[in-house]
Amino acid sequence: MLKITRKVEYALIALSQMQMKRHTALTSVKEISTQNDIPYEILAKTMQLLARADIVEAVKGPRGGYRLIIDPSQIKMTTFFEIIEGPMGFMDCSFDSDCEQIQSCAIRTPIQRINDSIRDMFNNISLQDITRLS
Amino acid sequence: MLKITRKVEYALIALSQMQMKRHTALTSVKEISTQNDIPYEILAKTMQLLARADIVEAVKGPRGGYRLIIDPSQIKMTTFFEIIEGPMGFMDCSFDSDCEQIQSCAIRTPIQRINDSIRDMFNNISLQDITRLS
């Protein structure tokens, strides 16, 4: 529980690495995957998610790759997680939405408190806070 | 990702419910499981974990059950999670401990930052904060 996934890890590796370059420079999936020993296909798909979300820009063809096109300080970690993992699991109610016991359910508020705590925290942490060098 | 597990949920349901009673009163697994439609066996095991950790006290035999024996404001949520889930997954490094790339690993610090953020937060939230009524 409360564990970040590999896809998030891989994305953070990639972005950290891209942040170290000139912001116009391109970084290919191959480059990142070999240097960090990350499965090429998974990283490729993860980068595609970031491209669709306009976090990075893709340049196709030989010598192509990705470059950052946003300021990482402007992206909240909640947003980042959602780009990679889809709608945040921790905000879902664990019971089905047609749950019959909504009245007597003793857990709803406690779970909401936990979820709210996590979400509030990551709403106040930017991608920059996580990937910056120092 | 970042989702709390059923076992944690069930434990919170149980504890919330116990907190509503006189603190000497006993609550059985059957009572909690039927009232909240929780699988009996799973809840039973979860309560056993809480008993081993001296969060609750078990009274065996007919009319037995569990009662809270600690002040929920004295238990940090990190501790609570560890009682139920074992050592916190989010503090583990995702790479094997014999990872050869520890020098070049670009992600170690970012992951630590996320883990530290989560841990710090839950070190500062008590069980009472989560299960209290108001």
Place this chain on the structure above:
DNA sequence: ATTAATTAGGACTATTTTAGTCGGATTTAA
């Protein structure tokens, strides 16, 4: 034009984690 390097993306399998079940043992109030 052709080739090779790159991104794009769907379908699939494997692995790990989580959830749940089963069978029995121990304790103890009635």
Place this chain on the structure above:
DNA sequence: TTAAATCCGACTAAAATAGTCCTAATTAAT
């Protein structure tokens, strides 16, 4: 003695995550 409760290990099922495979589209370099 019985029945209701906790205790506990071994097992199965389901879901989530991780990883693989294959093919298409784009484009710089030759």
